[in-house]
Amino acid sequence: MPASSSSIAVVGAGAVGSYYGALLARAGHAVTLIGRAAHVAAIRDKGLMLHKGGTVEAVRLDASTQIAAVRGADLVLCCVKSTDTDSVAREMAPHLNADALVLSLQNGVDNAAALAAVLPNTVLAAAVYVATAMPEPGSVQHFGRGDLVIGPLDAKAAHDPAVARQIERVVDLMAGADVPVKASADVRAELWNKLLVNCAYNAISALAQQPYGRMAAEREIVQLQRAVVHEVVAVAHAEGVALSLPESMAAMERIAGAMPAQFSSTAQDVARGKRSEIDHLNGTVVRLGAKHAIATPVNQALYALVKLVESARQAV
Amino acid sequence: MPASSSSIAVVGAGAVGSYYGALLARAGHAVTLIGRAAHVAAIRDKGLMLHKGGTVEAVRLDASTQIAAVRGADLVLCCVKSTDTDSVAREMAPHLNADALVLSLQNGVDNAAALAAVLPNTVLAAAVYVATAMPEPGSVQHFGRGDLVIGPLDAKAAHDPAVARQIERVVDLMAGADVPVKASADVRAELWNKLLVNCAYNAISALAQQPYGRMAAEREIVQLQRAVVHEVVAVAHAEGVALSLPESMAAMERIAGAMPAQFSSTAQDVARGKRSEIDHLNGTVVRLGAKHAIATPVNQALYALVKLVESARQAV
Numbered sequence: 001m002p003a004s005s006s007s008i009a010v011v012g013a014g015a016v017g018s019y020y021g022a023l024l025a026r027a028g029h030a031v032t033l034i035g036r037a038a039h040v041a042a043i044r045d046k047g048l049m050l051h052k053g054g055t056v057e058a059v060r061l062d063a064s065t066q067i068a069a070v071r072g073a074d075l076v077l078c079c080v081k082s083t084d085t086d087s088v089a090r091e092m093a094p095h096l097n098a099d100a101l102v103l104s105l106q107n108g109v110d111n112a113a114a115l116a117a118v119l120p121n122t123v124l125a126a127a128v129y130v131a132t133a134m135p136e137p138g139s140v141q142h143f144g145r146g147d148l149v150i151g152p153l154d155a156k157a158a159h160d161p162a163v164a165r166q167i168e169r170v171v172d173l174m175a176g177a178d179v180p181v182k183a184s185a186d187v188r189a190e191l192w193n194k195l196l197v198n199c200a201y202n203a204i205s206a207l208a209q210q211p212y213g214r215m216a217a218e219r220e221i222v223q224l225q226r227a228v229v230h231e232v233v234a235v236a237h238a239e240g241v242a243l244s245l246p247e248s249m250a251a252m253e254r255i256a257g258a259m260p261a262q263f264s265s266t267a268q269d270v271a272r273g274k275r276s277e278i279d280h281l282n283g284t285v286v287r288l289g290a291k292h293a294i295a296t297p298v299n300q301a302l303y304a305l306v307k308l309v310e311s312a313r314q315a316v
Numbered sequence: 317m318p319a320s321s322s323s324i325a326v327v328g329a330g331a332v333g334s335y336y337g338a339l340l341a342r343a344g345h346a347v348t349l350i351g352r353a354a355h356v357a358a359i360r361d362k363g364l365m366l367h368k369g370g371t372v373e374a375v376r377l378d379a380s381t382q383i384a385a386v387r388g389a390d391l392v393l394c395c396v397k398s399t400d401t402d403s404v405a406r407e408m409a410p411h412l413n414a415d416a417l418v419l420s421l422q423n424g425v426d427n428a429a430a431l432a433a434v435l436p437n438t439v440l441a442a443a444v445y446v447a448t449a450m451p452e453p454g455s456v457q458h459f460g461r462g463d464l465v466i467g468p469l470d471a472k473a474a475h476d477p478a479v480a481r482q483i484e485r486v487v488d489l490m491a492g493a494d495v496p497v498k499a500s501a502d503v504r505a506e507l508w509n510k511l512l513v514n515c516a517y518n519a520i521s522a523l524a525q526q527p528y529g530r531m532a533a534e535r536e537i538v539q540l541q542r543a544v545v546h547e548v549v550a551v552a553h554a555e556g557v558a559l560s561l562p563e564s565m566a567a568m569e570r571i572a573g574a575m576p577a578q579f580s581s582t583a584q585d586v587a588r589g590k591r592s593e594i595d596h597l598n599g600t601v602v603r604l605g606a607k608h609a610i611a612t613p614v615n616q617a618l619y620a621l622v623k624l625v626e627s628a629r630q631a632v
Contacts, residue, residue, distance in 0.1 A: 207523050208624040218627055220620035227613050297543050301617040304536035308524040311534055 009073035015132035017079030018140040022050045025061040027177035032062040042138025052142040067091045082108040082280035089118035108280035109191045112153045126150045127190035147180035151187025158185045192241045196232045198281045200225040200252045202266035203302035213260025227298040238292035273313045278306040325389035331448040333395030334456040338366045341377040343493035348378040358454025368458040383407045398424045398596035405434035424596035425507045428469045442466045443506035463496035467503025474501045508557045512548045516541040516568045519618035521580035529576025543614040554608035589629045594622040
């Protein structure tokens with residue numbers, strides 16, 4: 001993967017994928033966004049409209065609805081929903097360069113492993129801290145942050161010098177595109193910290209269709225969120241990820257103050273009748289808890305309730 | 317309280333209170349329903365329209381919006397929502413005959429005790445098994461069952477011969493009005509069994525706005541309901557009510573098959589933006605669990621979620 005000008009494919013060009021694709025294209029790389037027909041058509045027509053810091057800029061880049069457009073890419077950013085990771089990996093496998101690097105920019109703690117289970121390529125994981133949205137096809141709106149923490153799939157890969165070089169290259173590439181980025185040998189801890197916050201906010205916001213500020217105003221809800229965090233930290237420990245309980249608790253509680261008007265992505269999915277990522281949020285905690293014989297009654301309750309809401313929507 | 321022709325006041329003439337009031341009035345008793353203005357006006361205009369078994373009958377009885385109308389009653393049926401028990405007890409206290417018997421026909425396990433804490437009168441509790449609704453003011457619709465189990469407030473009262481005589485009288489009175497009724501020294505077990513079913517269905521049906529049949533179709537939801545029952549049985553034991561776990565579990569699971577199209581009263585309250593009885597359902601289990609140092613994480617989760625939904629509605 002040449003760092004000077006790379007060929008980059010973004011698989012799953014939603015808000016996050018389109019945002020990083022735009023920054024990389026602005027830095028001179030050959031970027032192809034692979035996404036839905038309406039988004040692709042709008043981009044081919046006028047370019048990708050990047051709303052950031054009060055300005056709008058039309059970014060010229062390639063776009064396609066075909067997964068085969070990953071062909072020739074040095075770097076593939078995987079930005080699909082966790083529910084689609086496995087199927088997308090199988091679809092892109094026949095088209096992927098043997099030496100292409102695959103970077104997961106997804107929620108959840110199991111996506112990089114799911115990609116690596118299907119693809120022979122090197123897979124890295126990124127914890128993504130960005131607030132973006134797609135106001136309409138062809139447009140991406142940046143609200144805040146945008147930093148990445150990039151690291152290896154697992155502890156074994158962390159000791160592979162070839163993997164270390166690839167991490168260094170992708171960090172340089174992102175930094176060169178004005179993305180705040182750092183490498184971490186322990187990106188799993190970052191992903192678990194994100195998971196923990198998602199487990200404590202997403203389902204509750206979805207079930208009550210309420211923003212984080214209203215949740216924090218209810219003493220009983222904060223008690224419930226603390227119970228969620230206790231369970232997630234216990235499961236993380238069993239998975240070999242040493243999260244600090246006090247730090248995790250404080251990080252969870254800070255979110256509501258930082259984003260009082262925010263509705264979770266799960267709340268937005270439920271409101272639109274779309275399938276959420278709940279299987280990869282509280283669902284992951286329940287599944288891994290069962291594997292380690294750790295009780296996760298509160299995560300199970302939230303998981304079951306969101307599944308019921310989703311199944312009911314699908315039945316209509 | 318003469319069994320031949322009694323003076324009976326129904327405090328809180330919703331569907332349940334109006335139904336039993338109608339049956340007692342048909343049996344020749346002097347019944348006064350105390351309820352909302354629209355219901356009272358319709359009853360005064362045309363009588364109470366009782367829809368039962370495919371027929372409609374106009375039942376003549378008295379109606380009032382004033383709590384002072386309990387004056388002179390030998391028997392007071394308390395049918396208000398659990399959230400209103402304490403305030404209604406205080407309001408009726410100055411008007412109540414000293415020898416009036418008060419019978420709670422309410423959900424939850426704490427209403428009779430709440431009445432007795434305010435009133436000097438003898439208070440009995442009834443477990444009510446009836447499906448009724450009010451299609452419009454002045455009308456009550458019977459869908460099924462209608463049986464009562466009546467007993468003393470607590471174990472101490474069960475040994476009071478005067479209380480035993482009053483139970484016998486009210487049982488005779490109800491039986492004479494074609495109400496299937498039995499006395500039980502252990503009405504608390506009946507109330508806890510009802511509470512257990514309510515705890516396992518009401519909040520879930522409310523949060524997902526789904527009927528019981530769809531809940532039973534979701535394996536994860538049934539697992540959640542079983543966790544609820546485990547907690548309620550443990551708290552009941554600590555309260556001195558010996559529920560059988562296998563019987564409780566089986567009773568809970570039967571409900572969905574018996575009433576697949578049913579939405580819980582909590583679901584209906586939430587959908588109408590009304591305050592539900594959740595404080596007296598899962599909320600009671602959480603409160604009593606804390607008193608006995610029994611963990612109730614799943615009841616706490618359901619309780620917190622319904623409180624959040626309610627607080628959000630009130631804030632709009």
